[in-house]
Amino acid sequence: MQNLVIVDIGSNSSRMSIYQISEDGYCEEIKRCKSDSRLSEGMGKDKVLQPVAINRTINSLKSFKQTYSSMKNVTVMTIATAAVRQAANQKAFIRKVRKKVGLNIRVLSGRQEAYYDYLGVVNKIKMNDYMIMDIGGASIELVRVQGKKRRDLISVPVGAVNISERFNLNNHVPAASLFSAQRFLKDVFHRVPWLKKADHYQLVVLGGAARTLARINQNHQRFRNNDTLNGYHLNQHRVLSTFEYLLRNDLKHRKQIRGLESERADIILGGLLPLITVIDELDSRRIVFSEGGVREGLINEYIRKHYKNY
Known part of the structure; x- marks a missing residue:
């Protein structure tokens, strides 16, 4: 063993x-x-x-x-x-x-991180065509999956922490700050040449902001099986409504929201805004949560290399 x-x-x-x-x-x-x-x-x-x-x-x-x-x-x-x-x-x-x-x-390079995200997700999600979006603290990885195969991948150097710091999204958010952040993110994603190939794709989301989004909604729905997030999903309307709800609260009140860790309350808006932007760009109607990711991708690769009979 x-x-x-x-x-x-x-x-x-x-x-x-x-x-x-x-x-x-x-x-x-x-x-x-x-x-x-x-x-x-x-x-x-x-x-x-x-x-x-x-x-x-x-x-x-x-x-x-x-x-x-x-x-x-x-x-x-x-x-x-x-x-x-x-x-x-x-x-x-x-x-x-x-x-x-x-x-x-x-x-890990950005492309390696995106690739391991794919390896960690592909066997956990029972879908053929989808977009993986991993929202981290300082980068976002995107992988377009078609027929269960990775077709395009990229890492962009923006994430929950640096977006929150750059546009002052930590506490009460002025309309001008939110608008500036939205413009910035739209420009970032418009530079991804293959992004529109994923129009109407379902989004498979990873990372701390995604897990928080799921936990808030599981608590709201009094979801009984909240030990696992894999396969849990929300529609577009529910994601946008949750973001609006978070935006209406200042930092003090966000810390009291069930499902939202107090340590993450100051960066949750910066973490979810990229997701909101991509949903808008692709008109994604279904957002699916996965517990797979980089670590699961690494373990899958390790077993394939060292356990030949597996």
Whole structure:
């Protein structure tokens, strides 16, 4: 029995998943941890990781290590995404993590992140044609899937944290700020040359903002099976209504909304606005939630490579 640990250093949160893999390649997730380390906070236009955010992240990684260090037959895979990918002080951060925690970081390119999203989703979603949209803290990955095959993919360097900071979407949002953010995002997505090929496609959404959107609505619907999000779906009207509801509340009142983690209340508008923009661009009528993503894509690839009989 092998224990595979995947540590994912994201822009808004750091996550750890531990999988037990049997000799025949059967895989089961036995532990999952998350820390709101918000590594991308305050990076600004110069894209510099800030000392406070770095220390928060390293403390999170040390906490994760305490969980898996006593386990036997452990393989640790550490990845980093948009915040580290974009950082001007990327190398210094990687050295510090290696020195303080003993982890060797693999920095995924935007295309790699989108590809692993696809690998993590394709076997979990029973649809043929759809668009995957992964909304992270500092980037958004889009994958157009047709006939279950990836046809186009891209990563754009905007996400929940940097949109919220740039357009002051954290608390009460003035109409001018919202309009500026919408114009900016429309311009970003208009530069994706193949986007209109996905007109009317259903959207499969990933990331913290997407999970929050689902949890808010599950609480509203008194959804009984809210342990899983995979396959849960909302129509366009419900998504737009939820965004409007969040927009009408200031930060203090958003923190009191059931299903919305208080730590995410200041970036939820910046996290959902890209989804609202893409829904409008593609006229997507159905939004489907998936628990697959980068970590699941990595584990699928790992099993295929190391367990030939699987």
